[in-house]
């Protein structure tokens with residue numbers, strides 16, 4: 001059996017057998033998230049309608065749910081897909097975009113958390129608020145440092161029995177027992193909309209490839225973004241050129257480079 005113990009090995013395995021990933025994401029993110037998955041080597045499908053989302057979760061290898069542009073009909077699709085994924089034992093990832101902003105979002109996220117996401121990925125303000133803390137988030141944008149969210153992430157991981165990933169200048173991942181920090185990326189990343197949403201979909205792709213190691217898969221996805229982001233920033237004049245350079249850097253990133261450059265440390 002092939003060993004998938006490093007981010008590079010997981011990236012290689014994903015490209016050898018591209019997983020079908022059902023992404024329920026927002027209108028802003030749909031295009032870039034699908035392109036990110038294709039560049040990384042996965043097969044994205046943006047399927048959210050209540051009439052088919054549950055059925056589709058039966059054929060996909062992983063599911064991701066992002067509440068960025070929420071509506072009642074979308075919630076029905078999210079619920080159906082999450083129930084189908086959980087009952088089939090397939091990994092699913094929750095991205096609680098700006099859940100602290102309105103009662104509608106708060107309630108939707110509470111209901112989704114009850115359906116036991118395998119991974120929760122958010123920015124620092126979102127993770128702090130999920131743990132009941134005072135977050136300074138402004139709409140979808142984080143206004144808190146990741147360091148401030150580390151305790152919240154550990155608490156949330158234990159309570160939900162999920163892997164929790166907090167992204168920002170230095171990312172943090174924990175399953176409640178283990179924890180790591182991942183350095184890299186670029187300050188241009190939060191200047192391009194929906195890169196975090198795209199990363200959530202990529203976490204789903206890695207989780208589909210290595211369902212036996214969800215913590216490792218999450219770290220691999222974040223490390224992939226960190227190194228592709230660093231590479232893309234080298235020649236970027238601003239967020240516009242960064243955006244297309246990022247897709248090129250993702251597609252060009254190979255397993256050896258990823259493993260040689262990833263900066264992952266125990267936290």
Ligand SMILES: Nc1ncnc2c1ncn2[C@@H]1O[C@H](COP(=O)(O)OP(=O)(O)OP(=O)(O)O)[C@@H](O)[C@H]1O
Nearest residue numbers: 123167168169185186187189190194195196197225
């Ligand atoms: N200041 C920074 N320096 C380096 N990398 C960063 C920085 N801020 C964010 N990133 C990286 O950007 C990616 C997206 O994370 P971010 O925290 O911006 O998500 P988000 O707030 O959910 O984004 P969005 O809601 O726009 O999709 C991650 O790979 C993260 O590591």
Ligand SMILES: Cc1ncsc1CCO
Nearest residue numbers: 026028068069097140194
């Ligand atoms: C800008 C924006 N608004 C709702 S979702 C989204 C994408 C970044 O989260």
Ligand SMILES: [Mg+2]
Nearest residue numbers: 097123196197
């Ligand atoms: Mg976000």
